[in-house]
Every structure is written in structure tokens, then in C-alpha cells.
Amino acid sequence: MAIDRLSTRFEGVLTDWNDERGFGFIxxxxxxxxxxxxxxxxPRGRRPSRGCAVSYTEGAGERGRPxxxxxxxxxxxxxxxxxxxxxxRGRGGEHGxxxxxxxxxxxxxxxxxxxxxxxQDGLPALVLGAxxxxxxxxxxxxxxxxxxxxxxxxxTPESTLHLIALLGGWPxxxxxxRLFRHKTRKQPFVAVFWLTVAVNCVALAWLVHAGPPM
Numbered sequence: 273m274a275i276d277r278l279s280t281r282f283e284g285v286l287t288d289w290n291d292e293r294g295f296g297f298i299x300x301x302x303x304x305x306x307x308x309x310x311x312x313x314x315p316r317g318r319r320p321s322r323g324c325a326v327s328y329t330e331g332a333g334e335r336g337r338p339x340x341x342x343x344x345x346x347x348x349x350x351x352x353x354x355x356x357x358x359x360x361r362g363r364g365g366e367h368g369x370x371x372x373x374x375x376x377x378x379x380x381x382x383x384x385x386x387x388x389x390x391x392q393d394g395l396p397a398l399v400l401g402a403x404x405x406x407x408x409x410x411x412x413x414x415x416x417x418x419x420x421x422x423x424x425x426x427x428t429p430e431s432t433l434h435l436i437a438l439l440g441g442w443p444x445x446x447x448x449x450r451l452f453r454h455k456t457r458k459q460p461f462v463a464v465f466w467l468t469v470a471v472n473c474v475a476l477a478w479l480v481h482a483g484p485p486m
Contacts, residue, residue, distance in 0.1 A: 281327045283346065289322045291458065292427055298326060298340050308333055309340035311421065318345065319421070319453075375450045379407075379443040394480050399440075407444025410436045414448035414455075421454075430461055438468040 289296035333339030
């Protein structure tokens with residue numbers, strides 16, 4: 273008797289996942305070839321990650337290859353840390369204010385330094401405006417990329433996010449990463465992000481020390 277694979281749920285493990293391109297492969301628990309899965313097949317609210325156990329229905333994808341649909345996460349002992357990687361604007365809990373306040377403190381301290389330099393004529397007002405404007409741009413870019421990752425749409429290149437941070441939008445990017453739980457653990461993105469912060473702060477220090485007020 274043939275199996276109606278679109279109405280039968282199978283179990284497996286997401287053994288390969290490309291977060292930037294939004295697709296990966298599930299290894300069935302019963303063995304056999306890996307099954308292609310797109311990010312759009314996953315429920316919203318939690319980012320797919322390599323190693324998570326899932327159930328799914330199976331259908332035919334491009335060129336007749338097996339493809340997973342209607343994916344659901346399975347409860348397992350290791351699910352605790354993964355559940356902490358949910359994406360969303362804070363409503364409390366691990367991905368709400370409790371996660372964003374360290375970033376807000378850092379941004380607040382930095383803003384205080386900028387305002388102090390401005391009042392002492394050690395910083396052009398244009399620079400302060402640039403930080404504010406680029407931070408808003410960074411927030412919008414991270415929000416857009418988070419939504420694109422969840423919906424399987426075209427992603428914002430990481431190089432673009434890093435360029436915005438390097439030019440002065442890193443305060444907004446710092447808050448956005450925590451607020452949307454987006455790109456907070458991925459390497460080498462995290463290392464490059466903090467490098468852009470360091471380079472920007474060094475450039476700001478040089479501007480204050482060597483540049484005459486505008």
C-alpha cells in the first residue's frame with residue numbers, strides 16, 4: 273500500500289543549515305537520503321539551527337527531489353538553549369527587555385560621551401547627527417533581515433550590515449541584534465561586528481584629538 277507522504281509525518285534531524293540562504297537538509301530518523309527544507313516550511317518565532325529534531329511532511333520539490341513541508345520542532349533535552357534563540361521584538365522574557373538592557377546601557381554611555389564632547393566643542397554636531405541617523409538605518413536593516421530570514425525572502429548582505437556599523441550605525445545595530453535576537457552568536461559575523469565597533473571608536477578618538485572643531 274502506497275504511503276501518502278503529504279499527510280504522513282516523518283521525523284528527523286536538521287543536519288545541515290545555511291542561515292544566510294535560508295535552506296538546509298533533514299536527515300530522516302529512519303535513514304535514507306537527506307530531505308531539502310526551506311526556511312518558509314518552519315513555524316515563525318524560532319530560528320532553525322543545525323542539530324534540532326523536527327517532524328515534517330514530505331513532497332516533491334524541484335526536479336522531483338524530496339522536500340520537507342509543514343515542519344514542526346520536537347521536544348528534546350537540548351531544546352532549552354535553542355528556545356532562547358527566538359526572534360522577535362521584546363514582550364518580556366529572554367528576548368525582551370531583559371536581553372536588550374545591556375545594549376541600551378552601552379549605547380546610553382556612548383551617547384553621553386558624544387553629548388559631553390559636543391558641549392565642550394570637541395565634536396562637530398554633524399557627527400552626532402550621523403550616529404543617530406545611521407543607528408536608525410541599522411535598526412531598520414536588522415529588522416528587515418530578520419523578517420526576510422523568517423519568510424524566506426532575499427537577505428541583506430552581511431557586508432552591508434557591517435558597513436552601516438562601521439560608518440557609525442553600530443549603536444543601533446547593537447540594540448537591534450539583541451532586540452530581534454538576530455546574528456548574536458553566528459561567527460565570524462560577531463567578531464567582525466565588534467571589529468567595526470573598535471575601528472569606528474578609534475576613528476572617533478582620532479577625530480576628537482586631531483581634528484579642529486567644525
